[in-house]
Amino acid sequence: MSLLELRGMRTDIGQYAVLHGIDLAVPEGGTFVLLGRNGAGKTTTLRSIMGLWRPSPGSVHFRGTDISALATADIARRGIAYVPENMGIFGGLTVEENLILATARGRFDGARLKRIQALFPALERFWTKQAWSLSGGQKQMLSVARAIVEPRDLILIDEPTKGLAPAIVAAMAEAFREIAQETTILLVEQNFNFARSLGSNMAVIDDGRVVHRGTMADFAADKEAQGRLLGLSA
Amino acid sequence: MMKDTYGTLAVKAAMALIAALLLFAPFLFQDVRAIEVAARICIFIVLVASYDLLIGYTGIVSFAHTMFFGFGAYGAAIALRQMGPGWDAVALGTLAGLGLSLVVATVIGLISLRVKAIFFAMITLAAASVVLVLASQLSQLTGGEDGITYRVPSLFKTATKLAVDEEGKVLRWFGVRLNGKLAAYYFVFFTSLVLFLLMLRITVSPLGTVLKAIRENEARAEAIGYRVVAYRTFVFCLSALVASLAGSVYSIWLKYTGPDTALSFAIMIDILLMVVIGGMGTMWGAVVGAVLMVMAQYYLRDLMGAASEATAGLPLLPELLAPDRWLFWLGILFILLVYFFPRGIVGTLMTRGVRA
Amino acid sequence: MSGVMTRASETLGRFGGVNLLPLWIALAAFLLIGVPSSWVTLTVAGLAMGMMVFLMASGLSLVFGLMDVLNFGHSAFVSFGAFVAATVLAALGGWLDGGPLLASAALACALIAAIAFGLAAGLFFERVIIKPVYRDHLRQILITMGALIVSEQIILAVWGGTPVTVPRPAFLEGAWIIGDVSIEIYRLFAFGLGALVFLGLILLLNRTRIGLLIRAGVENREMVESLGFKIDRLFIGVFMLGSALAALGGAMWAGYETLITPALGGEMMIVVFIVVIIGGLGSIEGTLLGALIVGLTANYVGYLAPKLALASNMILMMAILMWRPSGLRPAVK
Numbered sequence: 001m002s003l004l005e006l007r008g009m010r011t012d013i014g015q016y017a018v019l020h021g022i023d024l025a026v027p028e029g030g031t032f033v034l035l036g037r038n039g040a041g042k043t044t045t046l047r048s049i050m051g052l053w054r055p056s057p058g059s060v061h062f063r064g065t066d067i068s069a070l071a072t073a074d075i076a077r078r079g080i081a082y083v084p085e086n087m088g089i090f091g092g093l094t095v096e097e098n099l100i101l102a103t104a105r106g107r108f109d110g111a112r113l114k115r116i117q118a119l120f121p122a123l124e125r126f127w128t129k130q131a132w133s134l135s136g137g138q139k140q141m142l143s144v145a146r147a148i149v150e151p152r153d154l155i156l157i158d159e160p161t162k163g164l165a166p167a168i169v170a171a172m173a174e175a176f177r178e179i180a181q182e183t184t185i186l187l188v189e190q191n192f193n194f195a196r197s198l199g200s201n202m203a204v205i206d207d208g209r210v211v212h213r214g215t216m217a218d219f220a221a222d223k224e225a226q227g228r229l230l231g232l233s234a
Numbered sequence: 235m236m237k238d239t240y241g242t243l244a245v246k247a248a249m250a251l252i253a254a255l256l257l258f259a260p261f262l263f264q265d266v267r268a269i270e271v272a273a274r275i276c277i278f279i280v281l282v283a284s285y286d287l288l289i290g291y292t293g294i295v296s297f298a299h300t301m302f303f304g305f306g307a308y309g310a311a312i313a314l315r316q317m318g319p320g321w322d323a324v325a326l327g328t329l330a331g332l333g334l335s336l337v338v339a340t341v342i343g344l345i346s347l348r349v350k351a352i353f354f355a356m357i358t359l360a361a362a363s364v365v366l367v368l369a370s371q372l373s374q375l376t377g378g379e380d381g382i383t384y385r386v387p388s389l390f391k392t393a394t395k396l397a398v399d400e401e402g403k404v405l406r407w408f409g410v411r412l413n414g415k416l417a418a419y420y421f422v423f424f425t426s427l428v429l430f431l432l433m434l435r436i437t438v439s440p441l442g443t444v445l446k447a448i449r450e451n452e453a454r455a456e457a458i459g460y461r462v463v464a465y466r467t468f469v470f471c472l473s474a475l476v477a478s479l480a481g482s483v484y485s486i487w488l489k490y491t492g493p494d495t496a497l498s499f500a501i502m503i504d505i506l507l508m509v510v511i512g513g514m515g516t517m518w519g520a521v522v523g524a525v526l527m528v529m530a531q532y533y534l535r536d537l538m539g540a541a542s543e544a545t546a547g548l549p550l551l552p553e554l555l556a557p558d559r560w561l562f563w564l565g566i567l568f569i570l571l572v573y574f575f576p577r578g579i580v581g582t583l584m585t586r587g588v589r590a
Numbered sequence: 591m592s593g594v595m596t597r598a599s600e601t602l603g604r605f606g607g608v609n610l611l612p613l614w615i616a617l618a619a620f621l622l623i624g625v626p627s628s629w630v631t632l633t634v635a636g637l638a639m640g641m642m643v644f645l646m647a648s649g650l651s652l653v654f655g656l657m658d659v660l661n662f663g664h665s666a667f668v669s670f671g672a673f674v675a676a677t678v679l680a681a682l683g684g685w686l687d688g689g690p691l692l693a694s695a696a697l698a699c700a701l702i703a704a705i706a707f708g709l710a711a712g713l714f715f716e717r718v719i720i721k722p723v724y725r726d727h728l729r730q731i732l733i734t735m736g737a738l739i740v741s742e743q744i745i746l747a748v749w750g751g752t753p754v755t756v757p758r759p760a761f762l763e764g765a766w767i768i769g770d771v772s773i774e775i776y777r778l779f780a781f782g783l784g785a786l787v788f789l790g791l792i793l794l795l796n797r798t799r800i801g802l803l804i805r806a807g808v809e810n811r812e813m814v815e816s817l818g819f820k821i822d823r824l825f826i827g828v829f830m831l832g833s834a835l836a837a838l839g840g841a842m843w844a845g846y847e848t849l850i851t852p853a854l855g856g857e858m859m860i861v862v863f864i865v866v867i868i869g870g871l872g873s874i875e876g877t878l879l880g881a882l883i884v885g886l887t888a889n890y891v892g893y894l895a896p897k898l899a900l901a902s903n904m905i906l907m908m909a910i911l912m913w914r915p916s917g918l919r920p921a922v923k
């Protein structure tokens with residue numbers, strides 16, 4: 001049984017039909033990459049999983065249970081974390097406060113905290129500073145750190161490398177590889193080079209539908225498919 | 235072209251009926267009170283329709299509408315009082331009201347450029363209350379709390395005879411005296427009719443379509459190329475001017491202008507109730523709302539007085555049923571309507587009974 | 591024009607920023623008024639009034655910041671608070687003259703009654719009036735306006751239309767005379783109580799988990815939900831708190847004016863909105879700032895140019911909006 005299954009998911013935003021029937025199965029463990037051009041529906045897919053937009057019809061199954069009718073807060077409590085495209089950090093709160101919000105009891109697990117601080121040293125430096133003063137890359141790290149403050153079964157990450165410097169992107173890739181060892185990541189990315197080094201399985205979304213699925217290894221070798229589906233030149 | 239729904243036909247029939255009743259009011263209803271009610275209905279139809287242009291068609295919430303009504307009313311009133319009962323006073327006063335309304339509307343409209351749309355409502359509220367206080371403070375000019383009385387051009391004087399019979403007494407048609415009062419009523423009726431038709435015309439014109447587009451999705455309208463801010467300011471000024479004209483006409487009819495007839499928040503609340511009860515975004519809604527509310531104001535209170543006496547023994551109920559508390563029941567009705575029937579009577583009707 | 595604004599901003603920034611605006615206003619007034627004793631009286635009055643208006647307005651600001659809800663009926667809680675407190679004080683009239691302990695008990699009862707009413711009314715209001723129209727700003731404005739009208743009618747039905755006198759505890763009456771200066775004791779009390787509430791709110795927001803959630807929710811509701819918190823329940827709590835604070839403000843105002851009419855809510859509504867706009871939505875600090883500025887300005891202008899008194903609030907609001915369209919200290923978004 002897959003960890004996450006999307007069945008025939010259609011989502012409308014206002015009058016616009018964005019998703020026209022997504023079928024996807026995400027296995028447990030590792031990183032699953034969702035690729036696709038701008039406006040293909042990748043972010044909408046993540047938001048629909050999270051319940052921020054309601055799929056209708058269609059369903060989302062997590063560990064076999066249909067979660068499509070649940071409230072966002074309940075979906076989160078089932079062990080799904082969301083790292084949105086705009087990072088969603090709270091600028092007026094300090095780094096510490098941002099992270100502590102993600103804990104169930106308002107207390108940090110010492111060991112996990114150390115790991116996070118090792119993965120993202122900048123966060124320790126800015127611990128008591130308000131989050132709006134962080135740079136773009138640091139904010140992204142904070143957003144990711146927040147998703148792993150406590151163990152989660154599935155982490156949805158939306159275009160984490162957008163607008164970030166290459167050095168930070170590399171650090172991010174390192175962090176993701178470590179995180180993926182103990183949980184499942186569903187990663188939406190436009191940056192193919194970043195994604196190919198991380199993903200074990202992948203799918204391509206175009207115009208609200210899944211147009212390709214398979215292993216990352218196969219897709220990375222298939223230059224023709226890359227060109228056709230992602231518009232990448234050789 | 236879609237066929238009109240049965241509901242729409244019903245509404246249109248009702249409109250025709252109301253128009254006929256208002257047109258022939260002096261002949262159909264012989265008592266003085268009924269004519270007052272009819273005149274008030276005509277004026278409020280215009281006032282509410284101009285407000286609907288703002289709130290129903292463009293989606294702008296403003297609490298300053300009564301203020302513009304007041305500008306027109308006090309303009310004509312002060313001119314008539316200072317300059318004597320002549321047509322020059324009427325013209326000057328009306329123009330002064332229009333001018334002031336235009337200036338103030340433009341200023342307020344331009345402020346809305348710099349602040350969030352949400353604050354606009356609050357700013358109009360603040361502006362209206364300042365003007366209310368000013369009116370009572372400048373009592374030399376405005377008569378303060380008591381208001382001012384004045385004479386109107388002789389055409390509208392009750393004693394004026396429009397036509398005389400063989401004995402030199404005023405001629406009667408179907409029992410109705412052809413005097414100045416009749417002339418005044420038809421002055422009110424026809425100016426209201428013209429203004430209402432003008433606004434109706436606007437709503438079906440290209441301008442009306444743009445306004446609706448702005449109400450539906452402002453960002454999209456802007457993206458298509460419409461300068462949203464310019465349109466909103468334009469509509470705001472236009473509705474202010476119409477309200478001002480309505481005020482001038484009303485002040486000529488009443489021969490009295492004071493805070494309670496021209497400026498108070500009670501009037502603003504009345505307008506809101508009428509536009510919601512009748513239906514936002516439909517000009518016909520203004521008609522229905524005005525008719526129902528004005529009739530309620532006059533006749534409901536008698537009913538409530540009786541009900542209050544009937545329940546004299548119970549706690550609280552007699553106080554709530556007292557005629558002065560009619561606004562309580564209308565307020566509850568208002569809340570229920572906004573909740574269940576946001577389209578009001580006309581709006582809901584017009585979507586019912588679709589013909590195949 | 592904008593060059594002047596930027597230079598003004600920079601100068602202000604060097605001198606402590608917007609937080610010190612009340613100070614500058616007080617100093618400017620001192621220069622204009624000239625007579626120290628009058629200035630002190632006016633300043634105390636202004637600060638007291640500011641504190642009471644802060645109580646009335648803080649709920650509105652938080653609710654809008656957190657829930658994106660425009661509650662035009664907010665001042666109904668102020669009215670009810672005033673009348674409930676007045677009724678309790680009248681009922682316990684005997685205690686008010688029976689020495690400071692008994693009088694304080696009476697006062698406490700009145701204030702607690704107002705707060706309790708605010709909490710209950712807030713709960714009812716949020717569930718019945720606000721919840722059905724959560725996302726629709728237009729209907730919110732209309733429906734809450736309707737609620738305001740109905741509330742005023744209820745007050746008229748229950749308490750009648752004649753002004754109600756509000757008795758005060760004996761030990762709060764009168765004034766301290768220090769040389770030329772006369773400082774009303776009640777005003778000091780109002781200021782003190784308001785300051786305590788402000789501190790309490792700051793502690794709540796900055797030292798508790800709920801406060802953390804509120805601050806986060808004001809910035810990004812969706813994200814708070816995505817972290818697993820049902821923000822609905824938070825809404826109800828904040829709304830009730832805001833209504834209770836408004837009722838407390840109304841109760842304090844009743845004691846200040848000693849004569850209240852059902853029109854109280856409507857009268858305060860404008861001031862409250864102006865304060866919230868000036869201060870910036872969603873932040874208590876902003877509301878306090880706005881309230882103090884409005885309170886001081888109203889009192890100074892009332893003395894210096896009485897005819898301008900009511901227009902002064904509007905002019906102040908427009909001036910500040912031209913400079914800072916989002917208010918002086920809005921919540922970070």
